[in-house]
Amino acid sequence: MSDVRVIIHRDSEREERVVTTGTTAAELFAGERTIVAARVAGELKDLAYAVADGEEIEPVEISSKDGLDILRHSTAHVMAQAVQELFPEAKLGIGPPVKDGFYYDFDVEKPFTPDDLKAIEKKMQEIQKRGQKFSRRVVTDEEARDELSAEPYKLELIGLKGSASHDDGADVEVGAGELTIYDNLDAKTGDLCWKDLCRGPHLPTTRVIPAFKLMRNAAAYWRGSEKNPMLQRIYGTAWPSKDELKAHLDFLAEAEKRDHRRLGSELDLFSVPEQIGSGLAVFHPKGGIIRRVMEDYSRRRHEEEGYEFVYTPHATKGKLFETSGHLDWYADGMYPPMQLDEGVDYYLKPMNCPMHNLIFDARGRSYRELPLRLFEFGTVYRYEKSGVVHGLTRARGFTQDDAHIYCTREQMAEELDRTLTFVLDLLRDYGLNDFYLELSTKDPEKFVGSDEAWEEATETLRKVAEKQGLELVADPGGAAFYGPKISVQARDAIGRTWQMSTIQLDFNLPERFDLQYTSADGSRQQPVMIHRALFGSIERFFAVLLEHYAGAFPAWLAPVQAVGIPIGDAHVEYLQEFAAEAKKKGLRVEVDASSDRMQKKIRNQQRMKVPFMIIVGDEDMAAGTVSFRYRDGSQENGIPRDQALAKLVDVVERRVQV
Structure with missing residues (x-):
């Protein structure tokens, strides 16, 4: 046997090792139990891979992203084996790893039940303990078809071998x-x-x-197409240790408690009536208060920042979206046209920018007016498939806090910097503080405009993002067709990441709409256009804050900021007078004058997550005081009424959480 030389990379370290021919990656990393695969020349290999002379090899830890994918994909295979041992008639679909877990699709006669899932998990544990070996074989198409002749979906996948068009998990298979x-x-x-x-x-x-x-099972169309058969999908999760699995399950339990759909019902904030339709929400009075306060504060801050408010209709002739390019690039996300005039198609608008361009172009513009910052709470409509609609976070009708800024090329960098700073500061005002930025660049298959314009726009955004001192993550190919963008990614109270604001630099729509302004030398110039949605949508931001605060909004956002709790009927009038004084100061204070006992009233308001309870008994009435009860159950007694009112006003004005 001859010797072979390999180079092992571990982070920044580089080690050369001489081994005999036929040495496997498993032997190379013998004794290192956390290593589950190897990366050779950029490709992931099983540990059974025999290393070759001169190869550069990197160990793959089970806790790395690639290691977790391998763990979860292997567990998906164990699940599929367990299913076919218990349900021999089940036909196999695909079983890829996904974020935090895996799934596998099966064609079975009837849906799996919770008891079925328990039996499958028990069978998986048996297979896991057997220590079965995963062994790779290269086969021809004909051999694969012969061996898998009883698996119609696998036969279909064999025909997809080498296809770059499928993104449904089939690449994991072929x-x-x-x-x-x-x-x-x-x-x-x-x-x-x-x-x-x-x-x-x-x-x-x-x-x-x-x-x-x-975790659960659900129906899913084969390869994601409604034209294909409906299969049964089982979801699972797998982790490098039992402690990490427990931590993940605890996290999911906490996330379930914070689910905005659940809290929206419990706190009587909003609903999505079946009679209206999926993805179309209505806000109840308390939810309406929160939304109004959110919008009012945002409106005031925008006015201070020099934005001007505009309003646009909900529908338009299709010609407008031909000009903008949306009918070429975005038609799948739009509702079908309506025939309102003979031979003329009208569309519900999926975005506001084309209409804002018409406002800019309604009269001649001078360089003295720039930057021109137009802002709208504009309701838009996008056709989302029923399978992806999710409460307020993925809706079919929603209101964007949409701004479009028109500026000169010379103003561009400063305006972008100012806009990003404004966005981050306003998000912090609402209680989000943990951010990173994402830079989405051109999709080479889906863009308009010149390469030079895209390069200039991308580099300008990169420099602006880097000035904030936040982590900057690349998103190759993630830009819209008309320009690159910066996305603000915010982490909530339990560490989940939400995409918040987007800032897009656009040289293309001004050209498509032939927008012009008169420059200082009298020449006609094309403005640069900045698209900016701060919340993304009011509804989605509402949902994010609802989950971030677990329904316990800070007092300035809470629909009811304080509730008066009388110890007895004799104290109701005193509290009603206190509430009337509070309302004159702009506070939202109610009195629970129901016949319930005091302790039940307190429990009710705790469930409704009211920031303050104002409790009054005989001693308070005699002394002209009240008692404060906080969300955590602590209490502060004997506070003079004027001081209590001042305290409430102070907490609300400072926008602090209590």
Whole structure:
């Protein structure tokens, strides 16, 4: 046997090692139990891979992104084997890793039940303990078709080999180039236990799977198309340790408590009536108060920043979206046209920018007017498939806090810097403080305008983003068709990331609309256009704040800022007088004059997450005082009425959480 030299990379370290021919990656990293695969020349390989002379090899830890994907994809195979052992008639779809877990699709006669999922999970545990070996085989198309002749969906995937167009998880199964099957082999005898079409890589054995749990099942169309059969999808999660699995399940439990749809119902804030339609919400009085306060504060801050408010209609002739390019690039996200005039198509607007361009172009503009900052709370309509509609966070009708800024080329960098600073400061005012930025660049298959304009726009945005001193993450190909963008990503109270504001630099729509202004030398020039949505949408931002605060809004946003709790009927009038004084100061204060006992009233207001309870008994009435009860159950007694009112006003005006 001859020697081969390999180079092992670990972060910034580089080690050269001499091994014998046929040495595998598993032998190379023997004893390192957290390593589950190897990266060779940029490609992920199983640990069974035999290293070759001169190769550069990087170990893949199970806790890395690639390692987690391999763990979860391997667990998906174990789940599929368990399903077919329990339900032999089940036909296999696809089983890719996804964020925090995995799924596998099955064609079965009837949907899985919760009891079925328990049985499948128990069978998975048995398979995991058997320590079955994941073994890779290269096969021809004909061999794969012969071996998987009983699996119609796998046969379809074989026909997709090498296709770059599918993004539905099929690439996990086939990929490009050679076709491979993974066998699950008995640890003792080497006999075949199960097999699947897959490009891998996988863990060495099922025993390497540390912790997993099945979560739920749902219906899903094969390869995401409504034209295809409906399959049953089982979701699961897998982690490098039992502690990490428990932490994830605890996180999910907390997220469920904070679900804005659940809180919206419990706190009587909003609903999505079936009679109106999916993705179309109505706000109830208390939700309406929160929304109004959010909008009023935003409106005031925009006016201070030099924005001018405009209003545009909900529908327009299709010609406008032909000019903007949306009918070429965005038609799938728009509602079908309406025939309102003979031969003329009208569309519900999916965005406000084309109409703002018409406002700019309604009369001649001078350089002295620039930058011109137009702002609108504009309701738009986008056709989202029913499967992705989700409460207020993914809706079909919503209101954007939409701004479009028109400026000169010379003003561009300063205006972008000013806009991003304004956006971040305003988000902080609402209680979000943990941010990073994302720079979305040109999709080479979907853009308008010149490469030079895109490059200038992208580099300008990059410099503006870097000035904020925040982490900047690349999003290659993620820009809209008309220009690159910066997205503000905010982490909430439990660490989830939400895309908030977007700032897009656009040289193209001004050209398509032939927008011009008169420059200082009298020449006609084209303005630069900045698209900016601060909340993204009012509804979505409402949902984010509702989940961030778990319904316990700071007093300035709370629909009811304080509730008077009388110890007895004799104290109701005193509290009503206090509430009347508070309302004159702009506070939202109510009195619970119901026949419930005091402790029940307190429990009711705790459930409604009211910031303050104002409790009054005989001693308070005699002394002209009140008692404060806070959300955490603590209490402050004997506060003079004028001081209590001043305290409420101060907390509201400073926008602090209590």
